[in-house]
Amino acid sequence: MKKLVFILITILAMTGCSVDDDSGPRVEYELAEIVANDLPDEFEFGKTYEVTVTYILPSACHSFAGLDARREGNVGEERRIIYVSAIAAIQLDSNCDDTVGGDQGTSKFTINIDEEEDYTFNFLVGEAGNEPVYNTVVIPVTQPQS
Numbered sequence: 001m002k003k004l005v006f007i008l009i010t011i012l013a014m015t016g017c018s019v020d021d022d023s024g025p026r027v028e029y030e031l032a033e034i035v036a037n038d039l040p041d042e043f044e045f046g047k048t049y050e051v052t053v054t055y056i057l058p059s060a061c062h063s064f065a066g067l068d069a070r071r072e073g074n075v076g077e078e079r080r081i082i083y084v085s086a087i088a089a090i091q092l093d094s095n096c097d098d099t100v101g102g103d104q105g106t107s108k109f110t111i112n113i114d115e116e117e118d119y120t121f122n123f124l125v126g127e128a129g130n131e132p133v134y135n136t137v138v139i140p141v142t143q144p145q146s
Helices: 002-016
Strands: 027-037 048-056 062-071 081-091 104-112 119-128 131-139
Touching: 027 062, 048 062, 048 081, 062 104, 081 104
Parallel strands: 081 119
Antiparallel strands: 027 048, 027 081, 027 119, 048 104, 062 081, 119 131
């Protein structure tokens, strides 16, 4: 009898605690197209710049989730290659008409110009054949005016 009670309690405990909780909202993340930026024609060495990018969300059902701007590496030339992408989120359980075009918005990131060579920015604008497509902009660095 004790074994039967133990087995029933174990079964109840295991079925009562589901790891897959489907009751909450499910969110999926996608990339939003970056359509514009306000990079200057040149950077001055030693200065910090705030860069504004304009993005378009994939549909009216999407919301802006953030901007990802990161340097490719840690040293040398790799540090001067920056990849920028806009992230959009969509709630999968919503009754939204995703055929309607998405909103346009802006977001900002800052960059410290700490090297004297050109900086290369790769703004994600979409995909072609499951490969990312970038708008590449190269900005030269000048020495501070004395």
